[in-house]
Amino acid sequence: MSDFRTSVTGPRPTTIVRPGRLAATLGCTITVVTETFQHTGSFKFRASWHVASHVAQQRVICASSGNFGQAMAFACQLLGKQCTVVMPATSAQVKIDAVRGYGATADLIDVQEMSREARVEQLSAADPLAYVASAYDDPLVIAGNASLGHEIATLHAGPDGGFDAILVPIGGGGLSSGIITGLRECGVSVPVIAAEPLLGNDFAQSIRAGHRIILPAEALTVADGARTRCVGAHNWAVLQHGVAGVIEVPEDAILAGVRRYFLEANLKVEPTGALSLGAVLTNPDRFAEQHVCVVVSGGNVDPVVYTNALQNLS
């Protein structure tokens, strides 16, 4: 057996699913572009690989208790670089184990005593030759995620394409700004609509205000990949005039999306990944009769959160 890692030369192509039952019940054509089978289970590997392979530094520092930390740890392992991931000591053990399993150092902190940002600064000061990686606010992140935009552009131009709208979950804005950048590089002008938790709607507020709004605290939305208080500056530069709109998705619609994917598409999706379908569910008339491309950002979800989502909804 050859270790499969030796054959990894970058992100995997995304996976396309066309769920007939879901489309029939929604009354529109649905193409799901899902990153659940990407390396480490989310789109975050695209940017992590791009960052880790493009910076000269041999050591990478980042803060993440979720998909970004695992993705950066794995990218660094593949590229022979060292990676330190700052995580709250209260993180789920499976997440700590996953980061360590990819060969990174899990730097556990008491967030009551020190913020993640402060700890990253401390580590960076102690090791100025290390690269401090942002999960979204970095042109290299946008360029890495643009690869998914290129794939969607190819799909749009193909025999099963012709999208009327592309819906993308938004947290820090790394994925949406990357997809828009990639689509525009390919000359595709299909409207891209951001899907944001209503509970943490900094981006919707920002669009309405015309400038970035920072929430006073992280929203406790079930879409834990979208708890960011504000989109990044580099992302905003792309998004402010790049998105065709933003849909604020209530918590129950996010969970309904998780459940509909399970029941009608055989897809295991994490709540953040279900934001784009949740946006369709909250606006059925807007997308009726259209061909909608919904992007699923990832599939890593705690079994308890997942079974609750399956059980608590009709």
Next chain:
Amino acid sequence: MSDFRTSVTGPRPTTIVRPGRLAATLGCTITVVTETFQHTGSFKFRASWHVASHVAQQRVICASSGNFGQAMAFACQLLGKQCTVVMPATSAQVKIDAVRGYGATADLIDVQEMSREARVEQLSAADPLAYVASAYDDPLVIAGNASLGHEIATLHAGPDGGFDAILVPIGGGGLSSGIITGLRECGVSVPVIAAEPLLGNDFAQSIRAGHRIILPAEALTVADGARTRCVGAHNWAVLQHGVAGVIEVPEDAILAGVRRYFLEANLKVEPTGALSLGAVLTNPDRFAEQHVCVVVSGGNVDPVVYTNALQNLS
């Protein structure tokens, strides 16, 4: 919007997933060939489409409370044929609704009063011009499922191929005999191993006896697609000397397969579909360091059964 049905011209290509975490914990290379995103959510559409499009009859009768009924109903709907599916009146309402949703007649019977086979005979006698379709014991079924063998052969010959073994769930034998037929048509001689529930091990008994053994009753295995009492005669003709072996999978290993797919591959799989991974889990040494291709037959599973599988295992 064009109805997506108008664009369906046959089965979809299968979906390939290469779960790195699962491979790492198992100590072998794993390629998952999953039919969970096939039309109607299981491989059954391959044979249903092949049968319905190759027989001259305009009406099809079959018995199924599961994936085959839905698949045949949908295939007939697409091809403009009439379909009657005999189902126990006690079938889950979602399954009855699904069959009806695909435009078929759900013929509900009290199985205490009349067997499904007897009811099919009754319907056939009343409509002798209708085609009585078997879920597995039919050369057309084997030919339809051979298309998946062709796809696996192409995969095996490709840059990520080179399988040491191909593991396939077995119930009536339609899928396994079809895959073997398709592989051999392409000149691929990789060993194909059948994965059967230990609780309903008629095929393992048959292989040991050298002739088909019929179980006295359907086994109540959680792998409800493999409750058949015996493989079909046409399937046995292919399988008796075509399989390289059979692995009997205990119930807890089937459920562990469902859970491992969820946790380490982001795949939603029905218990029958998890048989092939369950066979690897029960024989880790046998497959260590090998490149194993595991076939997932489908993903349609009741949410309660699924959440139990996630909760009840460590």
